[in-house]
Amino acid sequence: xxxxxxxxxxxxxxxxxxxxxxxxxxxNIDYAYAKGAENQLAHWRAAGLLAGVPETxxxxxxxxxRDDAAPLEKRARTWLDVNCAHCHRAEGPASNxxxxxxxGENVPVRYGVLKRPAAAGRGSGNREFDIVPxxxxxxxxxxxxxxTAPGVMMPELGRHIxxxxxxxxxxDWIASLR
Numbered sequence: 001x002x003x004x005x006x007x008x009x010x011x012x013x014x015x016x017x018x019x020x021x022x023x024x025x026x027x028n029i030d031y032a033y034a035k036g037a038e039n040q041l042a043h044w045r046a047a048g049l050l051a052g053v054p055e056t057x058x059x060x061x062x063x064x065x066r067d068d069a070a071p072l073e074k075r076a077r078t079w080l081d082v083n084c085a086h087c088h089r090a091e092g093p094a095s096n097x098x099x100x101x102x103x104g105e106n107v108p109v110r111y112g113v114l115k116r117p118a119a120a121g122r123g124s125g126n127r128e129f130d131i132v133p134x135x136x137x138x139x140x141x142x143x144x145x146x147x148t149a150p151g152v153m154m155p156e157l158g159r160h161i162x163x164x165x166x167x168x169x170x171x172d173w174i175a176s177l178r
Contacts, residue, residue: 076173
């Protein structure tokens, strides 16, 4: 169980402890309700659970990272956004790393391509860059996601095993980069 300081590491935003949760783009999907499939945000809006939500066509929709038919880069970037960007964002607690894993980040070095770590320590696994295009076995990102060692694994809390599907997805994506 994380202590209060460990919780603050990810949950602090603008000086307050805030819940982590899905972004609207992660909820902008069809969901199988008892009466049939319906867009989740539209359903919640109609049920009075959400107010002020724009029409779903105006909200970007995230790619399902498990959908093998979807583009590999979109799947990998979605996984990183959901699992890492609550800390690894410009205004997040890991902003000092310079590694920004939000889905909309479009500068490759900012999302890790040939970016040297700021202070990964043993978390680097003696690898020089967060992402080495074409070489997942030389990339810190894959090393940390597949690790279960405290102080090395990422995300650093809330898990005790590595997700082999996520590790494969990220390794495949990095291998596809040129």
